[in-house]
Amino acid sequence: TRPIYIIMARRHHNTTKLMMFGLSVKVNATIRDVQRQLSVEARTLPHYLVIGDMKHDGFYRFFRSTDPVSAIGEYSPLYAYEVTQYKGEYPGSITPQPPPLGGGGGETIFIILQNSVG
Numbered sequence: 001t002r003p004i005y006i007i008m009a010r011r012h013h014n015t016t017k018l019m020m021f022g023l024s025v026k027v028n029a030t031i032r033d034v035q036r037q038l039s040v041e042a043r044t045l046p047h048y049l050v051i052g053d054m055k056h057d058g059f060y061r062f063f064r065s066t067d068p069v070s071a072i073g074e075y076s077p078l079y080a081y082e083v084t085q086y087k088g089e090y091p092g093s094i095t096p097q098p099p100p101l102g103g104g105g106g107e108t109i110f111i112i113l114q115n116s117v118g
Contacts, residue, residue, distance in 0.1 A: 001026055004034060004072065006051065008042055008080040021080075025069055032065040038080060050081045 001024045008019045021041050025034055031051060039046040052062035053076040063071065072078065 002069070004069070004078065006034075006038060006078045006080050008038070008049075008082065010042070010044075010082045027069065029069045030065065031063045031067045031069065031071075034069060035065060042080075042082070044082055048082050050083055051078060052081075053078050 004023045004025055006021050006023065008021060010017050010019065019042065021038055023034065023037050023041070025037065032046070034051065035046040035049045038049055038051075042049075050062060053060050053072065059079075060076075
């Protein structure tokens with residue numbers, strides 16, 4: 001097994017909370033396994049977690065659920081974002097629908113915007 005440390009950004013009542021998790025995962029695990037283990041610790045659903053790593057100038061890459069854990073550098077600073085279904089109103093009469101989970105053959109693209117002040 002190997003240790004993985006993840007800082008998770010979570011929205012809660014119009015504030016963002018940062019939580020750090022330490023996980024122990026098998027060397028041959030996938031990112032999906034990390035998402036599942038993190039979801040248990042964070043009490044959320046694994047398909048709502050997007051995991052990426054950062055460099056000194058911002059996000060470097062995001063991992064797919066099928067990527068092996070070996071794709072994560074030994075000292076990479078990992079971040080997880082909890083994304084949920086949009087609950088607001090869309091302009092017009094059409095409400096976009098997400099693709100069904102676990103099928104369809106296409107890729108789902110998550111767009112994450114983060115604004116930092118200071």
